[in-house]
Amino acid sequence: MKRTLSAVVALGAGLLLAGLAGAPAGAATAGAAAPDNRSVTTYEPSTENIANPERGFYHSTETHYRADGSGYTPFKLDTLRKWREQEHITQVLRVFYLEKFAGTDQIDPAYLDLLRADFATARAAGLKVIVRFAYAQPKDDFPYLPPYGDAPRERVLKHISQLAPVLRANTDVIATVQAGFIGLWGEGYYTDYFAADPSNPGVLTSRDWANRRAVFSALLRALPKTRTIDVRTMQMKQKTLDRPSGTEGALTAEEAFSGSPASRIGHHNDCFLASADDFGTFLSDPITLDQEYLAQETQFVPIGGETCGVDAPRSEWDSAKAEMTRYHYSYLNTDYNHSVLDSWGDNIEEARQRLGYRFRLTEGEFTNAVRPGHSFDVDLTLHNDGWASPYNPRSVELILAGEHKSYTVNVPSDPRRWAAGTDAEISAKVCANVPPGQYRLMLNLPDPESRLHSQQAMPGGTASYNSAYAIQLANNGVWQPETGYNDLGQTLVVGPHEASTSSCGGALHPQPTKR
Structure with a gap:
């Protein structure tokens, strides 16, 4: 497994949780112990249509x-x-x-x-x-x-x-x-x-x-x-920013997510698959310039829309799938056009799964045991089976769920960069400044907006959970619907305190109790 360890990440504030220490059925399979007190876990994919x-x-x-x-x-x-x-x-x-x-x-x-x-x-x-x-x-x-x-x-x-x-x-x-x-x-x-x-x-x-x-x-x-805002044709963005069509004028990876106007204008095509140029959506001459422009752009900005008329064979499944893949479609109207959508037959299930992002764990490599105040490693590989990546900000958190308390680690990774059809590596070296005990490891991909974050402080020093806006991974048995966490199928043992000169330090702060 690829190892790209970051600098030591301090544990965040403590949080009282209950009922998280049990392993989910079928979530993961532990492999042979890796060298240096590490183990490898592989994960079973899911075919579920997930409400992410x-x-x-x-x-x-x-x-x-x-x-x-x-x-x-x-x-x-x-x-x-x-x-x-x-x-x-x-x-x-x-x-x-x-x-x-x-x-x-x-x-x-x-x-x-x-x-x-x-x-x-x-x-x-x-x-x-x-x-x-x-x-x-x-x-x-x-x-x-x-x-x-x-x-x-x-x-x-x-x-x-x-x-x-x-x-x-x-x-x-x-x-x-x-x-x-x-x-x-x-x-x-x-x-x-x-x-x-x-x-x-x-x-x-x-x-x-x-x-x-x-x-x-x-x-x-x-x-x-x-x-972001989404404009109806590529020409609208090109004219707004005074940029040409083709890959020359398209948003680059370096510009993406910078907050600039170019990084905040996406696209919606409300005549998707309806004609050779989608009824004037593609306006460049030759048309391939706008096609290349859109394929590059939509790696980093949203595109969605609706079908509006049958134009076989272009509106049929093989063509539709190829274009949703090429243009990184995130959203599509289920209400219109039914003649087009019905022509896709059972393939509509694949569209339901692959519109936007679809992250699944493939492998994890973990430190099995650590002394308090020393660092441990977590290395995860995820694959994006979707046609796009998230286009709005998304947090990445590692949760250490103990019998009485749990702790959060903010991991510096951006899911908007977890590109369609590729593997993403999440690696963290974490300072175990926690009491001795056993901690179940969880991955949380919450909405960063405070009202939607999966864990929220409530009046009176309690906490509540909002799993509706957290990302569920496409693996069997990992999802914890009560909290919105994904169980990594790994328990970290934090052993008794021993004197050492190589501690990594860090402080804990109490958090609300679970409501």
């Missing part, structure tokens, strides 16, 4: 706010919980239609309260929201004719400013934000104000692009740097 956050199929929802204040349909908690529990769906697209505000600068405070309530409901259900704002849907059947009903640039910017506090306060349950606002459905094409000639919206002037750039930039500023 920020990935997979989504349900599409929309709500309205018309001139008289009618049309808003709040999220229903029971419905969201049913989707999660019965379908393993962990995210929903929410299109917020702002019909009333297309003609006024001021958003009603009551409307902002409705948004807050929807985010709170999603949080209670254990889901995240893919957000989009729009002003208009078509009034008539195709061909669509102006006026379309969207809002001018300055009004859009004022609305984004008023929405920003709500978005920032609920960032924890926002997966990503589709750029929206411009044109029918918020998809940026049929628009009254962002094309010089609304009856010919495919022709855009430099002023039109400047207006669009202002909207995208305002939306980026409205969100914290940990969140």
